[in-house]
Amino acid sequence: MTDTARGTSRRYGTRPTMKDVAARAGVGLKTVSRVVNGEAGVTPDTERRVQEAITALGFRRNDSARILRKGRTASIGLVLEDLADPFYGPLSRAVEEVARSHGALLINGSSAEDPAREQELVLALCARRVDGLVIIPAGDDHRYLEPEITAGIATVFVDRPAGRIDADAVLCDNFGGARDAVAHLIAHGHRRIGFIGDQPRIHTARERLRGYRSAMAAAGLTVDDSWVSLGSTAPERVRSAATAMLDAPEPVTALFAGNNRVTVTAVRVLGASPRPVALVGFDDFELADLVRPAVTVVAQDPALMGRTAAALLFRRLDGITEPPHHTEIPTRLVPRGSGEIPPTEG
Amino acid sequence: MTDTARGTSRRYGTRPTMKDVAARAGVGLKTVSRVVNGEAGVTPDTERRVQEAITALGFRRNDSARILRKGRTASIGLVLEDLADPFYGPLSRAVEEVARSHGALLINGSSAEDPAREQELVLALCARRVDGLVIIPAGDDHRYLEPEITAGIATVFVDRPAGRIDADAVLCDNFGGARDAVAHLIAHGHRRIGFIGDQPRIHTARERLRGYRSAMAAAGLTVDDSWVSLGSTAPERVRSAATAMLDAPEPVTALFAGNNRVTVTAVRVLGASPRPVALVGFDDFELADLVRPAVTVVAQDPALMGRTAAALLFRRLDGITEPPHHTEIPTRLVPRGSGEIPPTEG
Numbered sequence: 001m002t003d004t005a006r007g008t009s010r011r012y013g014t015r016p017t018m019k020d021v022a023a024r025a026g027v028g029l030k031t032v033s034r035v036v037n038g039e040a041g042v043t044p045d046t047e048r049r050v051q052e053a054i055t056a057l058g059f060r061r062n063d064s065a066r067i068l069r070k071g072r073t074a075s076i077g078l079v080l081e082d083l084a085d086p087f088y089g090p091l092s093r094a095v096e097e098v099a100r101s102h103g104a105l106l107i108n109g110s111s112a113e114d115p116a117r118e119q120e121l122v123l124a125l126c127a128r129r130v131d132g133l134v135i136i137p138a139g140d141d142h143r144y145l146e147p148e149i150t151a152g153i154a155t156v157f158v159d160r161p162a163g164r165i166d167a168d169a170v171l172c173d174n175f176g177g178a179r180d181a182v183a184h185l186i187a188h189g190h191r192r193i194g195f196i197g198d199q200p201r202i203h204t205a206r207e208r209l210r211g212y213r214s215a216m217a218a219a220g221l222t223v224d225d226s227w228v229s230l231g232s233t234a235p236e237r238v239r240s241a242a243t244a245m246l247d248a249p250e251p252v253t254a255l256f257a258g259n260n261r262v263t264v265t266a267v268r269v270l271g272a273s274p275r276p277v278a279l280v281g282f283d284d285f286e287l288a289d290l291v292r293p294a295v296t297v298v299a300q301d302p303a304l305m306g307r308t309a310a311a312l313l314f315r316r317l318d319g320i321t322e323p324p325h326h327t328e329i330p331t332r333l334v335p336r337g338s339g340e341i342p343p344t345e346g
Numbered sequence: 347m348t349d350t351a352r353g354t355s356r357r358y359g360t361r362p363t364m365k366d367v368a369a370r371a372g373v374g375l376k377t378v379s380r381v382v383n384g385e386a387g388v389t390p391d392t393e394r395r396v397q398e399a400i401t402a403l404g405f406r407r408n409d410s411a412r413i414l415r416k417g418r419t420a421s422i423g424l425v426l427e428d429l430a431d432p433f434y435g436p437l438s439r440a441v442e443e444v445a446r447s448h449g450a451l452l453i454n455g456s457s458a459e460d461p462a463r464e465q466e467l468v469l470a471l472c473a474r475r476v477d478g479l480v481i482i483p484a485g486d487d488h489r490y491l492e493p494e495i496t497a498g499i500a501t502v503f504v505d506r507p508a509g510r511i512d513a514d515a516v517l518c519d520n521f522g523g524a525r526d527a528v529a530h531l532i533a534h535g536h537r538r539i540g541f542i543g544d545q546p547r548i549h550t551a552r553e554r555l556r557g558y559r560s561a562m563a564a565a566g567l568t569v570d571d572s573w574v575s576l577g578s579t580a581p582e583r584v585r586s587a588a589t590a591m592l593d594a595p596e597p598v599t600a601l602f603a604g605n606n607r608v609t610v611t612a613v614r615v616l617g618a619s620p621r622p623v624a625l626v627g628f629d630d631f632e633l634a635d636l637v638r639p640a641v642t643v644v645a646q647d648p649a650l651m652g653r654t655a656a657a658l659l660f661r662r663l664d665g666i667t668e669p670p671h672h673t674e675i676p677t678r679l680v681p682r683g684s685g686e687i688p689p690t691e692g
Binding site for chain 2: 107
């Protein structure tokens with residue numbers, strides 16, 4: 001059986017057609033079409049003959065033809081930033097569960113934080129006639145989506161808002177969460193607090209920086225330029241930024257890490273530091289409670305964000321026409337030890 | 347602009363057609379078709395008028411029609427087990443990178459370890475005319491795929507082999523890796539070693555159990571039934587299995603955890619144990635070196651597995667016709683501390 005399938009008889013691209021089914025069943029093409037599409041007018045005996053021919057030949061209806069007729073593909077697209085970032089795991093899974101509960105297939109891909117790749121991927125999904133899109137955008141200009149939205153592709157942004165168009169978005173309270181994190185460090189006696197964040201063109205990085213500055217200002221603290229470092233979350237970049245802050249003549253006594261990629265590297269750097277340095281990270285991560293000291297975080301709820309975005313998308317597909325709105329999901333400070341270390345002079 | 351796109355003028359499903367473009371440009375339908383498909387026979391001035399109309403109307407060619415004509419969609423499907431399991435992050439990303447380097451879109455979805463859902467997803471992807479599939483199977487009978495493979499959909503299995511058909515597969519050396527892990531514990535003096543693994547219907551779980559038994563037998567050790575527990579990797583199930591082995595009258599002095607989901611829960615349970623218990627886990631994970639004690643693992647290389655599988659898929663799509671083969675990727679024991687703890691009597 002196996003040899004038949006994969007051996008000499010393999011005929012790439014010679015998929016059986018309705019005509020083949022009709023010939024084998026000894027019926028007309030119209031009869032096969034009726035059976036395939038579940039239409040009336042076929043006797044039980046004929047239907048059985050056609051079904052046997054379908055099974056024997058391995059015939060399957062080409063959905064591309066059906067898509068052209070129906071206009072609906074029962075699929076939604078998810079464009080995210082990095083398939084390998086653990087933050088997106090629960091978010092993707094939640095979107096998939098909601099899609100599944102609506103009988104839709106989830107098609108996804110990642111932009112690798114490249115706006116051109118995001119646009120290419122989004123338009124490829126639109127060309128395949130997905131019903132809707134959930135987008136974690138890499139770029140900040142989404143005017144390219146306007147014709148698609150006008151043409152009826154529902155679109156919800158998640159984690160980061162759309163740029164230069166008004167679209168639905170499900171965001172977390174980046175500003176408030178960051179402000180809480182830094183206020184927590186200040187409440188534990190810190191005055192010199194460093195912030196290491198993602199690229200400044202990313203909405204979440206900017207909002208978290210704004211929260212950091214707001215908490216510092218509220219406590220009457222002036223931020224030294226050398227305490228803020230935005231850029232790539234690659235381990236080498238984060239490591240050198242953290243080392244510079246820790247080795248300065250007046251070193252920081254605490255770090256606020258702008259996302260889970262930064263936090264993981266910060267944990268490594270601080271583990272090798274001769275003096276204790278406090279740390280609060282934005283985003284929870286699986287083993288945050290098991291490293292020593294356990295890591296205090298501002299937790300987001302990526303599953304809730306995904307679920308909320310997907311539910312909104314399907315409400316749009318059901319025809320609700322209210323104006324686009326932004327939903328903000330609150331964050332939660334989880335003290336575990338690293339954020340409660342008091343300041344020590346270097 | 348925004349209000350135009352999302353406001354009262356929104357017309358769900360009223361995507362501009364070639365006819366609309368023709369009317370706006372003041373040309374015939376055939377001329378628009380020529381421009382859209384890059385065919386000859388259109389003057390530069392007419393082409394410019396058509397392009398302007400395309401831009402103004404937001405017209406985009408419907409790829410569903412093109413797919414019907416060309417037969418190739420430049421996309422591949424990836425069916426994995428759980429979008430939220432960190433093991434699949436680097437694997438998915440590697441498949442996506444290879445697809446991208448071949449100009450193909452990656453479409454993926456997860457089976458949630460449900461064979462029926464796997465089949466549904468695979469056939470939905472086939473119906474959408476993906477060129478090929480990379481599958482991490484949940485089920486163990488893939489005869490449903492034979493018509494698709496015969497019809498030309500290239501298929502490579504990864505992490506687990508196909509069931510009841512002969513198909514390409516990229517696997518890791520589950521047996522050898524597990525045997526090495528258990529031999530390592532035996533070399534450190536352990537005689538009573540527990541194994542907690544995934545569902546026995548899963549290939550990797552069975553192979554790792556076989557490796558465990560082989561290492562025990564090679565050392566002349568008899569495995570007590572109570573030392574082996576296969577089942578769900580849900581934290582509660584793993585926790586109760588581990589607790590039973592640790593609280594037995596003759597408790598195990600070491601645990602071999604069958605995958606990263608089991609290991610993470612085992613680390614939690616052992617962290618609360620009054621006496622030190624050795625641990626080796628199958629699969630590396632991000633913070634394995636930062637928990638205390640750092641976790642000794644048998645590391646797989648999921649990125650290499652994904653890359654190898656995707657590269658093989660594209661070679662198949664290029665037309666190589668050699669018989670299906672299985673590639674085995676070696677594992678690597680990484681001693682970090684937890685696997686080198688000597689036995690302590692309970």
